[in-house]
Amino acid sequence: MVSFAEILQYVFSGITIGSIYAMVGLGFTMIYNSTSIINFAQGEFVMLGGLIGVSVVIFLKKSGFGPEIAIPLAFLVAVGATVLVGMLMEKIAIEPTDRLTVFHYGALAVVFYGLARVAGDFSQVVSVIIAAALTAGAYLLLRNRSIRSMRNPSVLQLIIITIALSILLRGIAMFVFGKDPYFMSHFLGEKPVLIFGATMLPQTVLILVVIGIVVALVGLFFGLTLTGKAMQACSFNRSIATLMGINDRWMILLSFALSALVGAVAGYVVTPITLMDYDRGPLLALKGFGAAVLGGLGNGYGAVAAGFILGILEGLGTGLISSGYKDAISLIILLAVLFYRPSGLFGSAEAAKFKEF
Amino acid sequence: MATILSVEGVFVNFGGVMAVANMSGDVAEQSITSIIGPNGAGKTTLINVIAGAIIPTDGRVIFKGQDITNLPPHRVAESGIARTYQNLRLFKHMTTFENVMVARHIKTRSGFFSCALKLPLSRKDEKAIREKAWECLEFAGLTQWANMDALSMPFGRQRILEIARALALEPAVVLLDEPAGGLNPQETETLAELIHKIRSRGITVLLIEHDMSLVMNISDRIMVLNYGRKIAEGPPAEIQRNHDVIEAYLGKSTSGAAQQTSRPEAAG
Amino acid sequence: MGRGNLVALIVFGIIILVFPLVFTNPYYLRVMNFAGIFAIICIGLSLLLGYAGQISIGQAGFFAIGAYTSGILTAKFGFNVWSGIFIGIGINCVVAVIVGIPTLKLRGHYLAMATLGIGEIIHIVALADMEDFTKLWRSLGEALGYSPSALAAAVQPYAGLTGGPSGFPGIPTLSLGPWEATTPEQWFYITWGVVFVFLVLALNLIHSRIGRALRAIHGNEEAARAMGVNTPPLKVGVFVVSAAMASVAGSLYAHYVKFISPESFSINESIHFVVMVAVGGMMNVWGAVVGTIIMTILPESLRFFHDYDILMYGLVLLLIMMFMPEGVVGLAQRLYASTKSNRSG
Numbered sequence: 013m014v015s016f017a018e019i020l021q022y023v024f025s026g027i028t029i030g031s032i033y034a035m036v037g038l039g040f041t042m043i044y045n046s047t048s049i050i051n052f053a054q055g056e057f058v059m060l061g062g063l064i065g066v067s068v069v070i071f072l073k074k075s076g077f078g079p080e081i082a083i084p085l086a087f088l089v090a091v092g093a094t095v096l097v098g099m100l101m102e103k104i105a106i107e108p109t110d111r112l113t114v115f116h117y118g119a120l121a122v123v124f125y126g127l128a129r130v131a132g133d134f135s136q137v138v139s140v141i142i143a144a145a146l147t148a149g150a151y152l153l154l155r156n157r158s159i160r161s162m163r164n165p166s167v168l169q170l171i172i173i174t175i176a177l178s179i180l181l182r183g184i185a186m187f188v189f190g191k192d193p194y195f196m197s198h199f200l201g202e203k204p205v206l207i208f209g210a211t212m213l214p215q216t217v218l219i220l221v222v223i224g225i226v227v228a229l230v231g232l233f234f235g236l237t238l239t240g241k242a243m244q245a246c247s248f249n250r251s252i253a254t255l256m257g258i259n260d261r262w263m264i265l266l267s268f269a270l271s272a273l274v275g276a277v278a279g280y281v282v283t284p285i286t287l288m289d290y291d292r293g294p295l296l297a298l299k300g301f302g303a304a305v306l307g308g309l310g311n312g313y314g315a316v317a318a319g320f321i322l323g324i325l326e327g328l329g330t331g332l333i334s335s336g337y338k339d340a341i342s343l344i345i346l347l348a349v350l351f352y353r354p355s356g357l358f359g360s361a362e363a364a365k366f367k368e369f
Numbered sequence: 370m371a372t373i374l375s376v377e378g379v380f381v382n383f384g385g386v387m388a389v390a391n392m393s394g395d396v397a398e399q400s401i402t403s404i405i406g407p408n409g410a411g412k413t414t415l416i417n418v419i420a421g422a423i424i425p426t427d428g429r430v431i432f433k434g435q436d437i438t439n440l441p442p443h444r445v446a447e448s449g450i451a452r453t454y455q456n457l458r459l460f461k462h463m464t465t466f467e468n469v470m471v472a473r474h475i476k477t478r479s480g481f482f483s484c485a486l487k488l489p490l491s492r493k494d495e496k497a498i499r500e501k502a503w504e505c506l507e508f509a510g511l512t513q514w515a516n517m518d519a520l521s522m523p524f525g526r527q528r529i530l531e532i533a534r535a536l537a538l539e540p541a542v543v544l545l546d547e548p549a550g551g552l553n554p555q556e557t558e559t560l561a562e563l564i565h566k567i568r569s570r571g572i573t574v575l576l577i578e579h580d581m582s583l584v585m586n587i588s589d590r591i592m593v594l595n596y597g598r599k600i601a602e603g604p605p606a607e608i609q610r611n612h613d614v615i616e617a618y619l620g621k622s623t624s625g626a627a628q629q630t631s632r633p634e635a636a637g
Numbered sequence: 638m639g640r641g642n643l644v645a646l647i648v649f650g651i652i653i654l655v656f657p658l659v660f661t662n663p664y665y666l667r668v669m670n671f672a673g674i675f676a677i678i679c680i681g682l683s684l685l686l687g688y689a690g691q692i693s694i695g696q697a698g699f700f701a702i703g704a705y706t707s708g709i710l711t712a713k714f715g716f717n718v719w720s721g722i723f724i725g726i727g728i729n730c731v732v733a734v735i736v737g738i739p740t741l742k743l744r745g746h747y748l749a750m751a752t753l754g755i756g757e758i759i760h761i762v763a764l765a766d767m768e769d770f771t772k773l774w775r776s777l778g779e780a781l782g783y784s785p786s787a788l789a790a791a792v793q794p795y796a797g798l799t800g801g802p803s804g805f806p807g808i809p810t811l812s813l814g815p816w817e818a819t820t821p822e823q824w825f826y827i828t829w830g831v832v833f834v835f836l837v838l839a840l841n842l843i844h845s846r847i848g849r850a851l852r853a854i855h856g857n858e859e860a861a862r863a864m865g866v867n868t869p870p871l872k873v874g875v876f877v878v879s880a881a882m883a884s885v886a887g888s889l890y891a892h893y894v895k896f897i898s899p900e901s902f903s904i905n906e907s908i909h910f911v912v913m914v915a916v917g918g919m920m921n922v923w924g925a926v927v928g929t930i931i932m933t934i935l936p937e938s939l940r941f942f943h944d945y946d947i948l949m950y951g952l953v954l955l956l957i958m959m960f961m962p963e964g965v966v967g968l969a970q971r972l973y974a975s976t977k978s979n980r981s982g
Contacts, residue, residue, distance in 0.1 A: 336769025
């Protein structure tokens with residue numbers, strides 16, 4: 013028979029991975045609430061938080077900074093960078109628009125630069141010039157053209173767009189960071205803490221603390237700040253919110269920024285335990301979505317709780333049943349929720365009915 | 370004339386809001402019956418109940434002697450009730466002709482195999498579908514635009530198309546939900562003619578409308594709803610004089626004002 | 638099915654017949670053979686996605702079941718190749734019905750995620766190795782009250798069936814009596830012949846009452862029901878059709894490469910298929926064929942971008958979905974329609 017200590021051990025291991033699911037689920041919920049979009053690239057925020065974080069830590073340590081400075085600083089850089097990526101994503105590919113914006117031209121310039129360097133094999137300086145010229149040309153050609161297709165993107169269009177963004181981000185990550193997993197040393201050392209006969213890594217404790225702070229801050233943001241309440245209003249009824257003077261485009265941008273933030277935070281703090289590589293995104297997204305749905309799509313706290321539940325169940329499954337099938341556990345739960353209780357554990361059935369696609 | 374459709378004690382409760390309360394009424398065969406009332410009176414909800422899109426909290430819908438209250442929409446269509454929509458629900462990415470052909474679906478039986486392999490049964494079905502659907506287009510005067518994308522047509526024609534599509538079901542009763550909404554006077558005139566044509570084919574028409582002149586001119590009988598309840602019923606002339614109806618539309622006012630809005634012949 | 642489609646079919650048929658005679662390079666033929674196999678899946682997906690409007694990002698699951706069924710039955714149990722193919726179709730149809738009934742009640746993102754999950758579960762089953770398999774049954778046995786070793790011993794012969802992460806080799810090639818498919822040219826005619834047949838069946842279906850009913854469901858599901866269309870069995874039906882097609886593709890794939898591993902059946906593959914249909918044009922079954930060809934050839938020609946291939950793939954997809962969501966074929970249709978109306982003034 014399995015001892016209590018063993019079970020507790022599995023639970024602890026599940027908490028680590030559960031924290032990622034919780035944050036990914038929270039991220040899904042925030043974007044879904046403000047836009048009714050499911051952002052398939054959610055998992056990539058986690059991946060970026062981890063990979064950028066590790067790279068910056070290594071760079072800082074090489075530059076002579078001690079871990080007390082390197083780790084927090086890298087944290088800020090990684091999360092900040094990922095937030096910028098999330099916002100850029102929204103500006104370029106999600107927001108309905110009639111014309112190409114400065115962000116589109118900026119992205120176009122980067123693409124031209126990349127092509128010049130790789131395909132044309134030009135030097136950096138020449139590539140910049142070529143990119144600038146081509147972008148200017150594109151601007152002159154396209155500045156008065158209206159883009160019918162992005163005026164009111166359909167659900168299917170947005171699904172595939174976020175899938176494309178996920179692939180793109182993975183491609184960029186693979187190019188920049190390579191295919192091998194990155195690892196980071198534990199922030200607080202590796203001496204395990206003993207709890208009720210089972211060991212917990214200090215990193216896991218740190219993860220719980222950090223996640224707790226993030227959830228609390230997000231909760232405060234939505235509950236107490238005017239912006240937070242404005243976002244909630246937007247999620248209930250966007251057209252009426254705009255009539256109240258709320259800038260819905262800002263709200264959507266903010267939701268992407270927040271989603272990226274929580275994802276990146278999770279990615280950064282779990283990398284010491286789980287390692288991180290460029291390809292982690294999709295499966296994390298799928299399971300994080302499971303957490304969001306299990307918690308009741310639209311309910312942020314529910315998503316967080318459900319994420320931990322899923323993680324713990326996965327941990328138990330790995331230990332008690334087998335490790336090869338562990339991914340299937342979350343997926344089966346996801347399917348069960350979608351089929352039999354789409355409102356999830358904590359969501360309302362009424363809300364589930366109204367969220368039409 | 371005999372009653373072909375009736376609702377008995379229908380209640381519809383939407384999470385605390387009583388959209389329809391104790392609604393009962395009969396529709397006579399081959400009549401043109403209209404349902405009117407201020408916005409939010411529960412008219413579309415009632416149509417949805419009859420058409421099977423909503424299951425009422427209480428009450429029954431009886432059609433040709435059968436209780437159809439709990440039938441799903443496609444079975445209601447099969448039994449002979451067709452409907453149109455207030456906000457138009459034409460099939461996107463399909464032509465006018467194809468939109469009407471879809472309504473012939475229940476009259477045919479060929480399945481996946483038969484259709485994929487173009488077996489004789491599917492060929493026979495296809496021929497029958499096209500013939501009957503074309504007839505409906507002719508009836509509604511839409512043949513000229515048969516191969517146009519349905520949603521690219523002007524709004525008035527789209528409304529007529531939805532009616533033609535409903536007729537392709539060969540229904541005994543057709544439910545029209547605000548078919549004159551957004552139509553100019555000429556188009557409304559054409560619509561009135563079409564409705565008369567439908568009735569002369571032996572089809573019963575149940576009409577929700579806001580356009581009062583249309584309603585008063587073509588209806589045999591009118592039911593008035595307000596806050597989910599029936600507040601009056603009768604032929605057009607009676608309804609026009611009915612104080613409760615006038616109040617419902619215009620609100621409570623001094624009796625002088627109420628008198629002024631009624632038609633001259635009523636004052637005598 | 639309309640004159641346009643008939644003409645296109647004739648032209649398509651001629652191209653298929655002539656292609657291997659013109660492009661004799663075995664590399665090109667091999668690339669096109671894979672394109673053909675994927676095109677079969679995409680035609681089914683196009684019916685599901687473009688016509689019925691049901692988002693499925695799990696076709697790799699059906700592809701896998703077809704491939705593994707054919708592979709296991711022929712390589713490990715000595716079944717006849719054709720029995721393998723038909724049993725594969727049968728299994729996939731059963732799975733599609735069982736899975737489809739609850740799944741197709743969902744819509745939009747929920748449906749997409751559910752299909753993603755199902756495809757991935759199938760992938761995980763294929764990926765699991767002997768040890769995982771045995772451990773799973775041991776735990777189940779314990780939970781159910783049997784002695785763990787008894788249940789494990791009972792399923793032992795099935796343990797290594799899928800070959801785990803490394804897959805398994807030794808699948809025989811397609812054969813009919815004494816004849817065996819060996820050269821790339823033969824395989825070209827086989828795969829693209831099947832594409833042609835399925836294309837004809839798909840076009841027949843689209844222009845029939847079933848096809849119109851499916852398109853009506855996509856066009857406006859509520860109105861479709863009000864017009865007498867019983868939507869659930871139709872949705873499950875087209876889902877089964879897409880699964881059957883993917884199954885045939887899987888079986889052909891197994892016999893073509895003679896070695897299968899779970900890598901070829903992951904979430905990424907399912908996404909690839911959706912991308913192929915989207916790029917070609919979702920609303921037109923020819924789009925599935927065109928899109929498959931483009932998205933199979935493109936990565937090959939991007940090979941010299943080697944480190945950037947995923948990046949370029951994502952970029953191309955993003956650009957197409959943002960600026961050309963109707964796909965290549967859709968765009969061509971739009972341009973053709975506008976030049977026609979310009980000419981008639």
